[in-house]
Amino acid sequence: MNVFDEFFWRGLINQTSDDENLRFHLKTPGRKMYCGFDPTARSLHIGNLVPLLALARFARAGHVAYALMGGATGLIGDPSGKDKERQMIDKETLFASADNIRKQVESLFTNLDCVENLRVVNNYDWTNSLSTIEFLRDVGKYFTVNYMMAKDSVKNRIGREDTGISFTEFSYMILQSYDYYYLSEHHDLTLQIGGSDQFGNITAGLELIRKKSGKECFALTFPLITTATGAKFGKSEKGAIYLDPEMTSPYAFYQYWMNADDRDVINYLRYFTLLDQSEIAALETELAERPHERAAQRRLAAETTTMIHGKAELENVQAVTEALFGKGDIKAVNAKTLGQALESAPGKGYATLGALPDLPGLLVDLELCSSKSQARKDIKAGGIYINNERLQDETYTPAITDFIGERILLVRKGKKNYGVVFLGE
Known part of the structure; x- marks a missing residue:
């Protein structure tokens, strides 16, 4: 052609x-x-x-x-x-x-x-x-x-x-x-x-x-690229999406494309990937028949992230994304990428292991629970997870091996409320 x-x-x-x-x-x-x-x-x-x-x-x-x-x-x-x-x-x-x-x-x-x-x-x-x-x-x-x-x-x-x-x-x-x-x-x-x-x-x-x-x-x-809503393309809540990983993390870059509107994603595949007509047509059919699977968005995010950040970074991002949804071992993912994914979650840094409070105190520090008594109730009810594993022992004290990359401990309440403990800060 x-x-x-x-x-x-x-x-x-x-x-x-x-x-x-x-x-x-x-x-x-x-x-x-x-x-x-x-x-x-x-x-x-x-x-x-x-x-x-x-x-x-x-x-x-x-x-x-x-x-x-x-x-x-x-x-x-x-x-x-x-x-x-x-x-x-x-x-x-x-x-x-x-x-x-x-x-x-x-x-x-x-x-x-x-x-x-x-x-x-x-x-x-x-x-x-x-x-x-x-x-x-x-x-x-x-x-x-x-x-x-x-x-x-x-x-x-x-x-x-x-x-x-x-x-x-x-x-x-x-x-x-x-x-x-x-x-x-x-x-x-x-x-x-x-x-x-x-x-x-x-x-x-x-x-x-x-x-x-x-x-x-x-x-x-x-042509000037705009979204289906008429908004200027390339803007997020935090501003422009940059190619520099220090200005926009690879995780945030990937998620921007993953969040593409169904009305925009096929055009984005034409504009921003090297996929040919038949590949894009197949994704368009899949989008029409099974929009909930978001196959077009996943392919768009994978193609653009690989182009800008490389295949290894894409694999890091995908592993973290899967782990945060309970698929895969959260402790095996790249700690830096996980930190990028959780940068908007409540976080607390502690200089040493000995500086960490008990688990109820940790939940309060992370603003996941309003008080220690409420934290104990949530722990007992099975609503607290450490690195995606349910924990019902309020006397739990993390070891260095619990920290992902010896730096990050992921704390979750329920399905979607995350907090991050950073060691050494």
């Missing part, structure tokens, strides 16, 4: 500069395309997965995918989709973020077995040496203010008298266009991809290339 057709059936094409000619262009292997990522945060988030996976789809189809780190454009600030000026970021912070993002991109392509067709570049490398005169004379001369003001990213800000747009952000379009021209000239790139809000910036680059070199190049943008 032509990769253009794959994008089409997946619903990943919002606009192109020329459907027919781009499709024909992509029939030849070895075409080069890029997408830019401004390192305004130290990690990408799942909203970036659409363009990231698009690059990977091209790479797997035999093309060469360029991920551009916006070391220069990130210092300026993209006005697209913003109703006010971005906060300026200092160079050291921006470059550190760019390095983190580079590693994330390389990790994804490695997990998808197409890293040999990935190139990572930074626009600071060719922009930093430009003098003001060169930039204005050799690049800015090809842009009219009239043309720039007609673009949505500028027009929407011009209409806001309270904020307007600075000359700095007004110039962002020219810098991004120069990136496309430079990559076209020096790396033979012929396609730039991006979100729907980037179409104006990308087509501005096409115009610059046409005027300066006359080459035929293309633009492709993706």
